[in-house]
Each structure stands twice: as structure tokens, then as C-alpha cells.
Amino acid sequence: MKHKINIRGVMIPNDYKWYYNFFGGDSTCPKDVQQILDLFQAGDEIEIYINSPGGVIDVGSEIYTLLKTHKNNIKIYITGEACSAASIVAMAGYCEMSPTALMMVHCVSSGVRGNHVTMEHMGEVLRTADKALCTAYMDKAGMTEAEALEMMEHETWLTAQQAKEKGLIDKIMFQEQEVEPLVNGLAFNLPTQEQMERVKNMIGDKTKDTLLVQTKLNYLKMKGEQR
Numbered sequence: 001m002k003h004k005i006n007i008r009g010v011m012i013p014n015d016y017k018w019y020y021n022f023f024g025g026d027s028t029c030p031k032d033v034q035q036i037l038d039l040f041q042a043g044d045e046i047e048i049y050i051n052s053p054g055g056v057i058d059v060g061s062e063i064y065t066l067l068k069t070h071k072n073n074i075k076i077y078i079t080g081e082a083c084s085a086a087s088i089v090a091m092a093g094y095c096e097m098s099p100t101a102l103m104m105v106h107c108v109s110s111g112v113r114g115n116h117v118t119m120e121h122m123g124e125v126l127r128t129a130d131k132a133l134c135t136a137y138m139d140k141a142g143m144t145e146a147e148a149l150e151m152m153e154h155e156t157w158l159t160a161q162q163a164k165e166k167g168l169i170d171k172i173m174f175q176e177q178e179v180e181p182l183v184n185g186l187a188f189n190l191p192t193q194e195q196m197e198r199v200k201n202m203i204g205d206k207t208k209d210t211l212l213v214q215t216k217l218n219y220l221k222m223k224g225e226q227r
Contacts, residue, residue: 002045005036007063011055011085028052030062037066040073048076048092054084057108057129061085064136067092077173078103078160087168091136096171097160103168106155108133141167 009026020027040046048067054060067074071093078097082090083104090103097103108129112122134148143151143166151166160172 001041001043002047003036003039005033005046005048007033007048007050007052007086007089009052011052011059011063011089013056013059028055028059028063030059030066033063033066037070040070044073046070046074048074048089050076050078050082050086050090051080052083052086052089053081054086054104057085057088057133059085060088061133064088064092078169088133088136091140091168095140095169096173097163097169098173099160099175101160103158103160103163104156105137105152105158107152137168143167 007028009020009028012020012027012029014029014031017027017029017031037046046067067076067089074093076090076093076095078090078095078101080098081102081104082097083102084106087103087105108126110122110126112118114122130149130152131145134145134152137143137148137151138145141148158166158168160169163169164172
């Protein structure tokens with residue numbers, strides 16, 4: 001069974017959800033995600049669709065952690081933007097990104113006011129928060145802490161191609177096709193889908209005794225048509 005989770009609009013604490021619902025604004029809180037995960041059973045798949053400018057960092061961390069526990073069963077799709085805290089969520093598992101989408105990573109910010117002691121302390125808090133969050137990028141892309149922090153400090157905007165090159169996503173949606181298998185042998189060719197379908201149709205409801213003979217005869221006939 002598949003479950004779908006939409007992470008759209010701003011990412012907010014649970015207690016703020018009623019306010020955004022009242023005014024009809026798109027928003028996502030941890031409870032939205034948890035309610036769907038509660039339906040999860042062994043073997044189920046979860047599809048996550050992200051189009052969010054981000055929001056509160058601990059909300060992003062909580063949703064990331066909720067999804068990370070199901071990482072082998074989830075597929076994440078960035079359909080519009082995955083910015084700030086939403087980019088953290090995108091690191092929770094296998095991720096594909098639309099070629100027209102954007103990802104943005106940056107440092108944590110705060111609106112704190114106060115004297116120099118308060119501001120210096122907040123600087124320490126923000127640096128610690130950056131180091132905590134950058135572990136999501138490190139785990140996903142195999143970056144060093146220095147590389148992840150540098151990317152955050154420059155408020156880096158990424159196209160799908162750039163995100164893939166950095167290892168932050170696994171695939172660009174719609175653009176990557178399966179590669180034809182390589183073979184070794186001058187006269188060797190795999191049967192085409194059409195040929196295999198013809199054999200399936202020929203098999204029909206024949207008995208086991210006649211099945212092998214008839215299949216071999218038609219296979220030889222098909223080889224003659226190819227020459």
C-alpha cells in the first residue's frame with residue numbers, strides 16, 4: 001500500500017496549524033506527517049512531495065527524523081522548491097527533483113534582540129544549530145562538515161542538476177532513462193519485447209508435453225525471420 005504525504009507551504013509547530021487552516025494558507029506541521037505514518041504497515045511505501053520555502057528548524061528536524069525511520073520505504077519528490085528547513089526533510093531518504101525545481105540551503109537565523117552578551121550568546125547558539133543541521137547534508141551527500149557549512153553560509157541555491165552533482169538528490173525526474181544492457185558476442189542479441197510477447201501468446205494453454213516442442217520450433221522460425 002502507498003501513502004502520500006504533502007509537505008507544502010511553511011513548516012510550523014503543531015500549535016500553529018489551526019491558524020493557517022483558518023486563513024486557508026498552505027502549511028505543514030509534524031502532526032500532519034505523523035498521522036499518515038501511523039497508518040504504515042510492513043511493506044508499505046511512502047511518497048513525499050515537497051514544495052516548501054521552509055520554516056521553523058526544529059519542525060524540519062522532527063519531520064526529517066520521522067521519515068528517516070522509514071528511509072528504506074520512502075521516496076521523496078521535490079516538485080517546486082525545497083528551501084531551508086524543507087531541504088533538511090529532503091535528505092531523509094531517496095530523493096528525486098523536478099528539473100524545474102529549486103533547492104536552497106542556508107544558515108539558521110534568529111530575530112533575537114538584546115545587549116552584546118545576549119547577541120554573542122545567540123551567535124554561539126546559531127553556530128551550534130548550523131552544525132547540527134548540516135549533518136543531514138553530510139549523511140546524504142557524503143560531504144565533510146566544512147563543505148556543508150560553507151554551502152550553508154553562502155545561502156546556496158541549487159538547480160536539480162547542481163543538487164545531483166553535489167549528491168543531495170538521487171535522480172532528476174523525467175530526464176534519466178534506463179541504460180540498454182551491454183553484451184559480448186558478435187551474433188548475440190537479446191529477444192525483443194515483441195518476440196517475447198509472441199512466445200507468451202503461443203504458449204497459451206498448451207499441455208506440458210507439447211509446450212517444449214512447439215516453443216522450440218517457433219523460436220527457430222523467428223531466428224530465420226531475423227536473418
